[in-house]
């Protein structure tokens with residue numbers, strides 16, 4: 001009896017600590033999950049101002065912003081984020097400084113039905129990037145993407161590129177041969 005009482009106290013104490021940790025740190029409009037001491041977040045409509053410590057994976061859907069820029073991620077807590085999934089909403093531009101403070105990214109998804117402008121240098125800081133998913137950007141033309149992919153530092157580690165349903169044929173492409181040579185190294189999903 002005493003033993004199980006002690007167990008209950010222990011368990012409820014553990015639950016309280018766990019819930020306090022999750023609740024106090026989890027930003028508004030996000031759900032947070034601890035996975036091996038790392039935090040994974042699923043958020044809706046806003047990019048959180050302050051992430052929990054040790055956040056590794058962030059998924060944000062229906063972002064209600066017109067453009068993305070550095071100030072949206074300008075917080076030291078983004079430094080350990082390795083996977084960032086941004087899907088849906090009203091974003092139409094991604095500025096060149098957007099990912100400066102998310103520099104440890106290995107996986108990035110940008111999928112916005114209204115995206116038209118992607119700065120040439122938008123990915124240039126992301127030297128650790130392995131997977132770039134640009135699928136579902138129906139209005140983004142291929143030459144805009146090609147310009148952003150030409151930045152050498154960025155393509156160093158990239159080995160998976162998803163260009164599914166890009167607006168490939170809206171504008172004529174002016175691609176250099178070297179671009180196709182670089183593309184050969186990736187596994188491209190179409």
Ligand SMILES: *[C@@H]1O[C@H](CO)[C@@H](O)[C@H](O)[C@H]1NC(C)=O
Nearest residue numbers: 031032033034040041042059
């Ligand atoms: C986030 O969503 C994914 C898939 O939709 C799910 O597998 C994961 O458990 C969710 N994580 C949190 C913290 O809600």
Ligand SMILES: *[C@@H]1O[C@H](CO)[C@@H](O)[C@H](O)[C@H]1NC(C)=O
Nearest residue numbers: 053054055076077078079080
């Ligand atoms: C990032 O990870 C390192 C090493 O695990 C840790 O010392 C540091 O506190 C983390 N920073 C943040 C903001 O989570």
Ligand SMILES: *[C@@H]1O[C@H](CO)[C@@H](O)[C@H](O)[C@H]1NC(C)=O
Nearest residue numbers: 073074075076077100101102
């Ligand atoms: C964001 O990155 C810029 C450029 O690397 C740096 O100057 C700035 O201190 C960083 N901000 C934070 C909050 O880490």
Ligand SMILES: *[C@@H]1O[C@H](CO)[C@@H](O)[C@H](O)[C@H]1NC(C)=O
Nearest residue numbers: 056079080081082103104105
């Ligand atoms: C993130 O990058 C910084 C240096 O840019 C490094 O000190 C830190 O350990 C990295 N964190 C992870 C989780 O790789």
